Amino acid sequence: MNDPGTERLFSKNGRVRASTRRASLPAGGGPASPTIHDVAREAGVAASTVSRALSVPGRGSAETRQRILSVAQRLGYRPNPLARALPSGRTATIALIVPDITNPFFFGVIRGAERQGRRRGFATVLADSEESTELEALHIEHLDRAVDGFVLVSSRLPDQDLRQLTKSIALTLVNRVVPGVPHVFIDNRDAVRQAVEHLASLGHLSIIYLAGPRASWSDRQRWLALRRSAEKCGIGIRRLGPFSPEIGGGTAAADASIALGATAVVAFNDLLAIGVLHRLLELGLTVPGDMSVVGFDDIGKITGTEFTSPPLTTVAAPVEEAGRAAVNLLLSHMGEDGAEQAVKEVGLPSELHIRGSTGTPRAARVTGGVSPRRAAKLHRVRSRQS
Amino acid sequence: MNDPGTERLFSKNGRVRASTRRASLPAGGGPASPTIHDVAREAGVAASTVSRALSVPGRGSAETRQRILSVAQRLGYRPNPLARALPSGRTATIALIVPDITNPFFFGVIRGAERQGRRRGFATVLADSEESTELEALHIEHLDRAVDGFVLVSSRLPDQDLRQLTKSIALTLVNRVVPGVPHVFIDNRDAVRQAVEHLASLGHLSIIYLAGPRASWSDRQRWLALRRSAEKCGIGIRRLGPFSPEIGGGTAAADASIALGATAVVAFNDLLAIGVLHRLLELGLTVPGDMSVVGFDDIGKITGTEFTSPPLTTVAAPVEEAGRAAVNLLLSHMGEDGAEQAVKEVGLPSELHIRGSTGTPRAARVTGGVSPRRAAKLHRVRSRQS
DNA sequence: ATGAAAGCGCTAACAG
DNA sequence: CTGTTAGCGCTTTCAT
Numbered sequence: 154m155n156d157p158g159t160e161r162l163f164s165k166n167g168r169v170r171a172s173t174r175r176a177s178l179p180a181g182g183g184p185a186s187p188t189i190h191d192v193a194r195e196a197g198v199a200a201s202t203v204s205r206a207l208s209v210p211g212r213g214s215a216e217t218r219q220r221i222l223s224v225a226q227r228l229g230y231r232p233n234p235l236a237r238a239l240p241s242g243r244t245a246t247i248a249l250i251v252p253d254i255t256n257p258f259f260f261g262v263i264r265g266a267e268r269q270g271r272r273r274g275f276a277t278v279l280a281d282s283e284e285s286t287e288l289e290a291l292h293i294e295h296l297d298r299a300v301d302g303f304v305l306v307s308s309r310l311p312d313q314d315l316r317q318l319t320k321s322i323a324l325t326l327v328n329r330v331v332p333g334v335p336h337v338f339i340d341n342r343d344a345v346r347q348a349v350e351h352l353a354s355l356g357h358l359s360i361i362y363l364a365g366p367r368a369s370w371s372d373r374q375r376w377l378a379l380r381r382s383a384e385k386c387g388i389g390i391r392r393l394g395p396f397s398p399e400i401g402g403g404t405a406a407a408d409a410s411i412a413l414g415a416t417a418v419v420a421f422n423d424l425l426a427i428g429v430l431h432r433l434l435e436l437g438l439t440v441p442g443d444m445s446v447v448g449f450d451d452i453g454k455i456t457g458t459e460f461t462s463p464p465l466t467t468v469a470a471p472v473e474e475a476g477r478a479a480v481n482l483l484l485s486h487m488g489e490d491g492a493e494q495a496v497k498e499v500g501l502p503s504e505l506h507i508r509g510s511t512g513t514p515r516a517a518r519v520t521g522g523v524s525p526r527r528a529a530k531l532h533r534v535r536s537r538q539s
Numbered sequence: 540m541n542d543p544g545t546e547r548l549f550s551k552n553g554r555v556r557a558s559t560r561r562a563s564l565p566a567g568g569g570p571a572s573p574t575i576h577d578v579a580r581e582a583g584v585a586a587s588t589v590s591r592a593l594s595v596p597g598r599g600s601a602e603t604r605q606r607i608l609s610v611a612q613r614l615g616y617r618p619n620p621l622a623r624a625l626p627s628g629r630t631a632t633i634a635l636i637v638p639d640i641t642n643p644f645f646f647g648v649i650r651g652a653e654r655q656g657r658r659r660g661f662a663t664v665l666a667d668s669e670e671s672t673e674l675e676a677l678h679i680e681h682l683d684r685a686v687d688g689f690v691l692v693s694s695r696l697p698d699q700d701l702r703q704l705t706k707s708i709a710l711t712l713v714n715r716v717v718p719g720v721p722h723v724f725i726d727n728r729d730a731v732r733q734a735v736e737h738l739a740s741l742g743h744l745s746i747i748y749l750a751g752p753r754a755s756w757s758d759r760q761r762w763l764a765l766r767r768s769a770e771k772c773g774i775g776i777r778r779l780g781p782f783s784p785e786i787g788g789g790t791a792a793a794d795a796s797i798a799l800g801a802t803a804v805v806a807f808n809d810l811l812a813i814g815v816l817h818r819l820l821e822l823g824l825t826v827p828g829d830m831s832v833v834g835f836d837d838i839g840k841i842t843g844t845e846f847t848s849p850p851l852t853t854v855a856a857p858v859e860e861a862g863r864a865a866v867n868l869l870l871s872h873m874g875e876d877g878a879e880q881a882v883k884e885v886g887l888p889s890e891l892h893i894r895g896s897t898g899t900p901r902a903a904r905v906t907g908g909v910s911p912r913r914a915a916k917l918h919r920v921r922s923r924q925s
Numbered sequence: 926a927t928g929a930a931a932g933c934g935c936t937a938a939c940a941g
Numbered sequence: 942c943t944g945t946t947a948g949c950g951c952t953t954t955c956a957t
Contacts, residue, residue, distance in 0.1 A: 186707060201935090244685075267667065622950030625950080
């Protein structure tokens with residue numbers, strides 16, 4: 154695994170608290186990691202020459218360069234990133250903050266951002282704000298100036314703070330639109346229109362939207378797009394909720410929908426939709442026969458499999474692309490000089506994926522009415538809820 | 540939201556590339572963030588006094604301290620973490636590296652570690668190595684000395700590298716045991732024994748273990764514990780695989796198990812077990828009637844709901860506790876002076892959660908044989924696989 | 926109690 | 942092409 158002469162993954166050298174060295178005797182605790190001066194002395198050159206040999210590609214004689222390189226390697230020298238960052242102000246690191254690492258929606262964004270960052274020479278550190286505004290601010294405060302820029306996904310911070318922050322550090326938003334702050338957003342309008350038309354063409358006369366968190370920007374967007382499309386299509390639309398955007402929230406959402414006699418629901422996200430599915434099945438109802446269910450996000454794709462039956466019809470967000478775009482946007486705004494004309498906004502269209510959870514409403518099949526047996530069953534279920 | 544006189548979430552001050560200031564005219568791009576010298580000048584004291592007022596609790600006259608504090612606040616001064624870290628060598632940050640942020644098993648570890656870190660005054664940054672040894676090494680290299688220590692979860696690095704690394708920086712392993720390197724591990728032995736006894740008492744005569752990644756330390760541990768317990772119980776045990784430890788891997792795993800005539804399988808993890816469940820159901824078989832299924836990790840608890848039917852019997856790992864313990868271990872090893880006697884190893888026992896996916900094998904119910912109808916069905920299914 | 930000075934490890938002019 | 946000299950922003954002796 155290690156050819157002779159090849160650099161080991163990690164140097165043999167340890168390090169100690171910087172302030173405890175100085176004396177010539179090695180401070181207790183372990184060997185100190187070599188600095189650029191150690192290399193310089195050993196190679197018989199000045200520190201700046203070492204610095205150049207290591208960082209500036211074209212300069213210096215090939216010979217000294219080679220000597221320096223080999224000494225550096227022998228000593229296991231590795232530049233201290235902090236010391237390097239202090240004068241330059243650049244850390245080659247970007248921070249990605251998400252409200253909930255547990256939520257599959259963010260997986261794709263994270264992967265996309267991380268990969269794009271790496272490709273462009275940046276390391277990415279991730280922080281989880283656990284849906285807390287305070288924690289998000291805390292993370293930002295701690296990481297500020299320790300990274301070159303932030304990608305904030307579904308930020309919970311107030312507009313004002315975001316606008317303020319963008320003045321002092323490079324910043325890109327995902328899934329949140331604040332004028333004046335660079336952002337990439339998912340444009341659901343077209344896909345939502347397709348979804349509504351899809352349901353209308355199946356014979357549904359009205360749709361119920363199962364809302365997500367009240368403070369969610371996405372929720373507002375989704376509801377707006379839905380209502381608009383429904384009006385255009387001439388079918389009914391109502392809003393229920395808010396529900397917790399997790400599988401667990403599906404129980405209440407399903408119960409409420411049944412009570413309203415819904416034949417088709419569109420849930421704020423897949424997790425909620427899955428919860429609805431489970432609840433319906435648990436009550437002995439069928440999907441899509443008794444109820445068509447549509448989600449948002451297509452998390453099935455991310456976790457690698459359809460894991461519901463029937464598989465969920467969903468509005469799929471281009472998550473990886475969003476992460477990638479966010480990093481590109483960020484880097485373009487960090488661009489040295491005349492980046493005045495940098496793009497401030499990227500909109501990415503989502504796509505409707507039609508699968509098994511949407512279909513003709515049973516009621517529609519029997520000449521617009523409900524068969525006596527179904528009616529009885531539905532009645533039983535509904536009254537149980539109220 | 541902001542009382543007057545209260546500090547805003549973020550200062551009004553921007554910053555520019557450090558090297559471009561120096562000249563008295565504000566460099567283009569925005570106002571520079573104030574340094575400790577700006578505060579010192581404004582307050583009419585020396586920089587060192589400001590430093591003390593801000594960092595050393597008890598010292599200095601209360602009066603000057605107060606003046607400095609108010610000037611600092613007025614200027615929106617916030618110390619540069621990099622500059623602070625350079626002399627002290629301490630960043631108050633720890634890095635957590637996981638092989639796959641997508642895997643629910645790690646959620647709990649992450650949350651546990653992050654919270655414990657916060658409680659003890661450390662920020663936590665997270666990095667995803669995407670199951671790649673190279674990426675893990677890359678992350679470590681990049682973060683080395685930019686953080687005070689690492690928590691490596693299910694590290695893919697070779698023992699040697701880990702041992703080497705621990706000499707130069709504080710390091711704790713989770714779910715991996717390397718002698719000489721502090722680690723917290725999940726002790727499955729007792730819970731596995733319970734699981735085997737549970738299956739044996741239900742009437743299963745043999746068990747099949749569906750293996751995870753060949754390189755996985757956990758896999759080896761689980762298999763060892765299983766084999767040992769099975770031998771003690773006097774029931775058969777076989778190993779199949781390796782399978783991909785995701786839902787998708789369940790298809791092959793289920794098919795292979797059916798082909799072998801298994802009545803009970805224990806899967807490397809819940810994801811694989813869920814995949815097996817799905818495949819069995821897809822083939823028209825029932826659980827636990829035709830096959831009992833046991834998983835590892837209890838990810839259902841983490842995602843907030845049982846999301847399989849039947850709910851999965853599983854060996855639950857104390858994940859949050861593991862994260863917490865890892866951070867404590869790490870911090871104790873970073874402890875300044877005579878921490879020679881620090882604990883090197885923490886073992887946390889897992890628990891068996893019995894749910895609906897395990898039961899009496901149908902074969903056992905009909906006097907040890909298989910009913911003609913089941914036999915025919917099983918035969919059909921099995922031959923389809925071969 | 927406070928100030929002056931020396932550095933942390935590295936990079937970036939500016940000379941030679 | 943290479944060495945010397947100044948810092949980056951902060952902490953920390955060591956004097957005063």
